[in-house]
Amino acid sequence: MSRVKLPIIGAVAGAAVKIALNLILITNPKINVLGAVLSTIGCYIVASAFDIFFLARVTRAKIDFMGVLLKPLACAAGMGIASYGAYEAILFLCGVKSLSVLLAIIFGALVYFIGMLFIKGIEREDLSSMPMGKRLISAMDKLGL
Numbered sequence: 001m002s003r004v005k006l007p008i009i010g011a012v013a014g015a016a017v018k019i020a021l022n023l024i025l026i027t028n029p030k031i032n033v034l035g036a037v038l039s040t041i042g043c044y045i046v047a048s049a050f051d052i053f054f055l056a057r058v059t060r061a062k063i064d065f066m067g068v069l070l071k072p073l074a075c076a077a078g079m080g081i082a083s084y085g086a087y088e089a090i091l092f093l094c095g096v097k098s099l100s101v102l103l104a105i106i107f108g109a110l111v112y113f114i115g116m117l118f119i120k121g122i123e124r125e126d127l128s129s130m131p132m133g134k135r136l137i138s139a140m141d142k143l144g145l
Contacts, residue, residue, distance in 0.1 A: 014047030
């Protein structure tokens with residue numbers, strides 16, 4: 001689209017935010033190494049927002065923020081809560097951290113997928129392009145989804 005420099009500018013802006021947040025957050029004793037995680041999140045938010053803004057501006061495309069941002073964000077929040085609860089419950093029952101983490105990840109992924117199905121965040125054409133997509137679609141049909 002003849003705008004090769006725009007994604008680079010977005011990435012540089014995100015990197016600048018990451019460096020600034022690293023300097024501020026990591027040096028704070030209350031936040032410490034968690035600051036690296038938070039600065040990475042900030043970096044990707046800035047770079048993504050920049051890219052989406054200019055993509056919409058250059059192409060004049062209408063971005064479906066509900067479908068590409070809010071629905072996945074809601075399901076991710078539910079997945080995080082469910083994963084944490086599953087981790088704590090499994091850890092309480094068996095006392096093995098690695099098993100608790102593994103099962104919590106699997107459970108969280110399942111919660112995210114089911115949540116996206118229920119709020120129509122995943123469409124049939126999305127599923128058909130996935131491995132075993134036809135089986136998922138037939139299972140959804142049997143469940144009435």
